[in-house]
Amino acid sequence: MDLENSLPFEAKPRLLLLGLRRSGKSSIERVVFHKMSPNETLYLESTSKISKNDVISFIDFQIWDFPGQIDFFDSSFDLEIILERCGSLVFVIDAQDDYLDALNRIVDTVVIASKFNIKLSYEVFIHKVDGLSDDLKIEIQRDIHQRITEELMHENLEDIHMSFYLTSIYDHSIYEAFSKVIQKLIPQLPTLENLLNILCSNSNIEKAFLFDVMSKIYIATDSSPVDIQTYELCSDMIDVVIDISCIYGPKQENEENGSENTSYGTDTYSVIHLANSMVLYLREVNEHLALVCFLREENFEKPGLLDYNFACFKKAIEEVFEVRRRLAQGLLPDSDDVPGNNKLNENLNSNNIETASTINNSDITSTI
Ligand SMILES: Nc1nc2c(ncn2[C@@H]2O[C@H](COP(=O)(O)OP(=O)(O)OP(=O)(O)O)[C@@H](O)[C@H]2O)c(=O)[nH]1
Numbered sequence: 001m002d003l004e005n006s007l008p009f010e011a012k013p014r015l016l017l018l019g020l021r022r023s024g025k026s027s028i029e030r031v032v033f034h035k036m037s038p039n040e041t042l043y044l045e046s047t048s049k050i051s052k053n054d055v056i057s058f059i060d061f062q063i064w065d066f067p068g069q070i071d072f073f074d075s076s077f078d079l080e081i082i083l084e085r086c087g088s089l090v091f092v093i094d095a096q097d098d099y100l101d102a103l104n105r106i107v108d109t110v111v112i113a114s115k116f117n118i119k120l121s122y123e124v125f126i127h128k129v130d131g132l133s134d135d136l137k138i139e140i141q142r143d144i145h146q147r148i149t150e151e152l153m154h155e156n157l158e159d160i161h162m163s164f165y166l167t168s169i170y171d172h173s174i175y176e177a178f179s180k181v182i183q184k185l186i187p188q189l190p191t192l193e194n195l196l197n198i199l200c201s202n203s204n205i206e207k208a209f210l211f212d213v214m215s216k217i218y219i220a221t222d223s224s225p226v227d228i229q230t231y232e233l234c235s236d237m238i239d240v241v242i243d244i245s246c247i248y249g250p251k252q253e254n255e256e257n258g259s260e261n262t263s264y265g266t267d268t269y270s271v272i273h274l275a276n277s278m279v280l281y282l283r284e285v286n287e288h289l290a291l292v293c294f295l296r297e298e299n300f301e302k303p304g305l306l307d308y309n310f311a312c313f314k315k316a317i318e319e320v321f322e323v324r325r326r327l328a329q330g331l332l333p334d335s336d337d338v339p340g341n342n343k344l345n346e347n348l349n350s351n352n353i354e355t356a357s358t359i360n361n362s363d364i365t366s367t368i
Pocket residue numbers: 019020021022023024025026027028038040041042043044045046047048066067068069127128129130131167168169170
């Protein structure tokens with residue numbers, strides 16, 4: 001599961017943050033990946049050179065923050081090398097400012113980038129929407145979408161697909177948008193979704209998210225639609241659990257510098273009963289990932305059933321990433337027909353997960 005060690009630094013997939021000066025690129029990177037509070041970003045200085053950050057968490061990739069004043073097309077940049085290992089180009093537009101220049105830059109960049117890497121995904125963050133009314137947000141999104149689509153058609157690039165997100169660092173929208181961007185870089189996404197669907201249907205769970213704990217990005221969810229309020233509740237639960245475990249959890253000694261730090265371990269488990277008869281259920285899957293589920297109180301009468309199903313789910317997740325680890329190390333042929341994948345498909349078989357109707361309390365206690 002030690003994924004960040006599985007790829008050398010230069011081989012990690014890249015995500016490029018591009019946009020005009022002061023559009024909010026560094027703020028996004030600091031808030032999402034370095035836990036900076038949004039208010040502190042007011043004091044960020046303008047970035048003067050490309051800042052490359054290795055994301056140390058479950059997700060194995062690098063973020064490159066391109067300063068707004070740098071010309072992406074400058075001949076001193078080897079675009080072929082920069083774009084070759086790039087998974088996504090994220091364009092950040094300041095929605096509170098005049099954005100016509102930003103749109104021209106986006107179209108010019110797409111024209112060039114599409115020549116170097118046809119697999120790139122293009123993401124547009126219509127950013128700083130916190131100060132705007134709902135109607136204005138929709139109007140701006142429609143206008144930006146239309147202008148970019150027209151310009152791309154003009155360049156004969158109508159096949160390019162771009163995704164648009166309304167974002168702000170002052171609420172959960174930036175995490176939701178980043179979650180969707182990152183999910184496109186995770187090849188195992190359909191398998192993870194499938195596992196979550198099986199878990200939800202067999203445990204009567206309304207919604208389940210698999211979170212990267214450090215960034216609070218969800219790397220997968222079941223296929224029912226994401227309701228932003230449910231997402232916010234589940235995401236907030238991670239903060240609550242981390243805060244409580246930092247204060248009251250067991251102290252762990254840091255081997256490198258001998259200091260003590262508190263973090264939650266692999267047995268972390270939390271249940272919160274809400275006033276509206278709903279239950280939040282959190283289990284840590286490994287040091288990077290946590291499963292957070294939202295379910296009705298009446299479906300939580302047999303917590304042991306959920307614990308048992310979670311154990312099956314956790315085992316399947318471990319096998320998903322064991323296959324990836326072995327592929328990264330060249331231990332398996334890069335094909336669909338590898339034994340690990342067959343094993344994985346076996347685990348996807350819903351028979352491995354008990355259903356509420358087929359298990360009774362005595363079975364649960366004996367199987368855990
Ligand atoms: N209202 C609001 N302000 C934001 C948001 N995100 C960033 N800002 C502010 O925008 C300003 C510029 O942010 P930066 O992150 O430095 O912008 P940048 O794109 O990295 O700028 P360069 O380094 O010059 O390229 C800061 O004062 C941030 O506090 C947001 O979501 N809402």
